[in-house]
Amino acid sequence: MKTRSIILTLLLPALLLAASCTQEKKSQILPAISGKAGEVEIVSSKAVWESEAGNAVRTVLQAEYPYTPQKESKYRIYNVPPEGFVNVFRLHRNILYLHIADTCTQKLAISKNVWAEPQTMITVYAPDEASAAELILKQDAKICETFEDAERERVIYNARKFENASLADAVRSQFGGSPFFPSSYTMKKRTDDFVWISYETTYTTQGIFIYRFPYKGVEQFTAEALVAKRNEVMKENVPGSLDGSYMITNPVIKPGYYQKNYKGRDFTEIRSLWETQNDYMGGPFISDAFRSSDGKDVIVIEGFVYAPKYDKRDYLRQVEALIYSWH
Numbered sequence: 001m002k003t004r005s006i007i008l009t010l011l012l013p014a015l016l017l018a019a020s021c022t023q024e025k026k027s028q029i030l031p032a033i034s035g036k037a038g039e040v041e042i043v044s045s046k047a048v049w050e051s052e053a054g055n056a057v058r059t060v061l062q063a064e065y066p067y068t069p070q071k072e073s074k075y076r077i078y079n080v081p082p083e084g085f086v087n088v089f090r091l092h093r094n095i096l097y098l099h100i101a102d103t104c105t106q107k108l109a110i111s112k113n114v115w116a117e118p119q120t121m122i123t124v125y126a127p128d129e130a131s132a133a134e135l136i137l138k139q140d141a142k143i144c145e146t147f148e149d150a151e152r153e154r155v156i157y158n159a160r161k162f163e164n165a166s167l168a169d170a171v172r173s174q175f176g177g178s179p180f181f182p183s184s185y186t187m188k189k190r191t192d193d194f195v196w197i198s199y200e201t202t203y204t205t206q207g208i209f210i211y212r213f214p215y216k217g218v219e220q221f222t223a224e225a226l227v228a229k230r231n232e233v234m235k236e237n238v239p240g241s242l243d244g245s246y247m248i249t250n251p252v253i254k255p256g257y258y259q260k261n262y263k264g265r266d267f268t269e270i271r272s273l274w275e276t277q278n279d280y281m282g283g284p285f286i287s288d289a290f291r292s293s294d295g296k297d298v299i300v301i302e303g304f305v306y307a308p309k310y311d312k313r314d315y316l317r318q319v320e321a322l323i324y325s326w327h
Contacts, residue, residue, distance in 0.1 A: 030117040033093040037151060038314050039076045041089065044098035048129060049079045053098055056133035060140040061096075061147075065313045066256055067271040067284050072313045074144060090115040093154070094147050097123040098132060106131050108139050110146055118157070120150035155321035156180060171195060175210055176293050179301065180325045194237050205306040206319050209238070212297040220298055221268045223257040226289055230300070234274075245279035262324055266290065274304055284312050286320050301326060 035041065040061055048054060062073040080089050093116075104125040111121045122143060126132035136143065159180040167187060171178035174195065181197060185208070189196040194211040211233050219225060227249050234247040249255070255272035267290040275282035285304035292299050303319025305312050 030113055030115070030119075031091055033116045033119050034088055034091040035093045036076070037093075037154075038074075038317065039078075039092075040094040040096055040147060041092040042077055042079045042096050042098065043082060043085050043089075044079060044100075045081055046079075048098050048100055048132075051129040051133075053100065053124075053126070053129040053132040053136065054079075056136040057096065057098070060136055060143055067253075067273060067286075068312045068316070069273060069283065070311070072311050074313075075147065091119070092116075093119060094150060095119070095121040096143070097121060099123055099125050100127070100129060100132050102127050106135050108135060108142070118150070118154055120146060122146060151317055152321040152324060155318050156325045158182065159322060159325060167197065171197075171210060175212060175299055177299075177326050179208065179322045180327075181208075181322065189237060191237070194233065196237065203307065203309045204315060205304075206315055207304050207306075208319060208322060209233075209302040209304070210299070211237075212292065212299045215291055215296060215298050221289060223255055223270060226268065226270055226287070226300070227255060227272075230270075230287065230302075233300075235277075240276040240279040240281060242279050245276050247274055248277045249273075250275050250282075260288075265326065281306060281308075283307065284316050286316065286323065288323055288326075 042049065042054075042057055044054065057077065061075045061077050065072045065074045075094075104127050106127065107125045109123045109125065111123065113119050114121055124132055124135055126135055159182045162183045164181045164183045164185055167181045167185060168178040170187065170190075171181075174190075182199070185197050185199045187195065188198045188207070193213065194209070197208040197210075199206045213229065220229070231248050234249075238247040240246055250273040253273055255270045258269040258271075260267055260269050267288045270287045270289075272285065273282060274285045283304060283306045285302055287300060287302040289298055289300045291297070301323045303316070303323045305315040305319060307315050
């Protein structure tokens, strides 16, 4: 059995590559992916999983997800041995394959739609466990970004497929662009310079705010200026459930502040927690600010989550994907 396991371990990456090439030539219709959002399947032997290579995987993929009220890891992960990597396990949405053999050169390869669609697979090639761990830790940002982009694109694809076009048209006519809104989202509030669009269930709310204000200079894009403006807009437009209550930005936590580019669009991003003045509601949010196409305004698009009974990570990823779909 040990010999068979070694042979399978050596042959599987080659089979994956062959399958990928065959898929491209035949343009065959692939089955839909399996697995839950925010989940990564790790293909490796038990020995590798329990080695420093497995520890490196856990360090990278189970690092703390930023700006959620309770600690949550970036991904849920589980291990599948190479000999068990058949049938439904090949269809998983996110796969990290650890291919370790003394004939391997240390490298990282990214494949799309090998067994299912839309699937993302990262293969780590290394001659031994120590060099695999070294590569995983060195490429931690690339590994996380690859899976993050894959999850985001799946949400955007579904939102576009089941889009509430009339909602997008209304936002576009007012702000010069719009995200893709799934059909489950509805307009909750609209003024000349502010819209609030929401998807609400019994125990959860996923909301999108879009607002604008006149552009006066780059100093408006500092973290302090954006948070101050956010608090001003929220006080005016987003009341809480009690009289005199309204949404604010958590005043204690220092927000995450990033300059980003996504598909040619430059923007300033803030991540933090929101709470309610004079009330007890709260949750995470992500906010992107950029200049309007004519340069006259600053446009802010924000996604927030309220889900007191549940973990927030996957809900936040969904609204993040929607605001990234601005077009």
